[in-house]
Amino acid sequence: MVKIVLPGVWAEGGKSTFDTEAGPLPEVVKRFVAENPAYRRRLLGPDQEPAGYLNVCIDDVLVPRQARAATVVADGSTVTIIPPMAGG
């Protein structure tokens, strides 16, 4: 399993940390959205792919936008979604 961490202000029902299955990064995000459709608008673009403007850290490492398609999230990792404007 991998842990998904979302901004606290996105939390539906007070929860902003979730578990989902490991795998290729885009698939991890899309699987998470399928399991938690309330976050579709936040995480996917109009093409239903992960929104490119959102930054993604796996553990403490920022994954560059151009490298996300080829990135695999290993079991036990934490995926943190960082909006281009954080906080506020």
Add this chain to the structure above:
Amino acid sequence: MGQMVYIPGGRFLQGSPEWMLALLDQADQPFGRQWFADETPPVARELEPYLIDRYPVTVGDFRRFVRETGYRTEAERRGYSLVYGRAGWQELPGAHWDASGGPGVRIDGYDDHPVVHVSWGDATAYARWAGKRLPTEAEWELAARGPEFRVWPWGDEWSSANANTTELHVDAVQTYGDWQAWWAQMCDRDGVVPRSTPVGAFSDRGDSPYGCADMAGNVYEWTGTVSHQYAETTECDPTVRMAFGRYRVIRGGSWMNLRYQVRCSERMHGDPTGWATFAHGFRCAKSA
């Protein structure tokens, strides 16, 4: 524009006192205490005298820069920028500083509005051309509220008539759902265009103690400061913590926000690697 205000510098406490977080906790707003924790604890700063723009840089100012230098913004080079449409944030092809609602959306009379769709790099390039620089976060906050703490540039009492926030445009917006409903109406009526106002439209009543305008609302403003925690012991939202060391501080909130996001000590953190939106602008500073 280009009018600058002299700030004498000096010592002050940057950030919010604990009572501000307690007040936010009790206020009719949806965010928890941890969300605002990055603005605490107050930290002592000592600043040399400096000058800061009275107004955000306008579309007209930016046009002069582009005409003189041939500069192309990152949004123009990339071919898109972010707008908030009916379905949320979207990368809109053709959106840039002179087409803030995208191609084919003609907006007349915007030359005295703050320029938007400018990345941190674009703002830095403009400032260098103007013989200035972006203000540091500390310079921005001192210019916004003076050496004594105050919630908004004009004082501690909120007035929706003093700043361009969502509350200027509509009453009774408290939740994200309310906001989305208002924004959907605006999109239907006018298209996806910024709800900015001409710079200085709220002067003098909305000005800071030093006479700086639009420091609450209108457009978000880039600063030159790398995002960081005021104290290692502060527990911040994990996604905000990840922005520290990577993002640049953004101040002032915008027309997209409610009153609590346009406070003088409120901090946001923006991706400086080319990201721009139709609500983000900047002002410049220079050492005196």
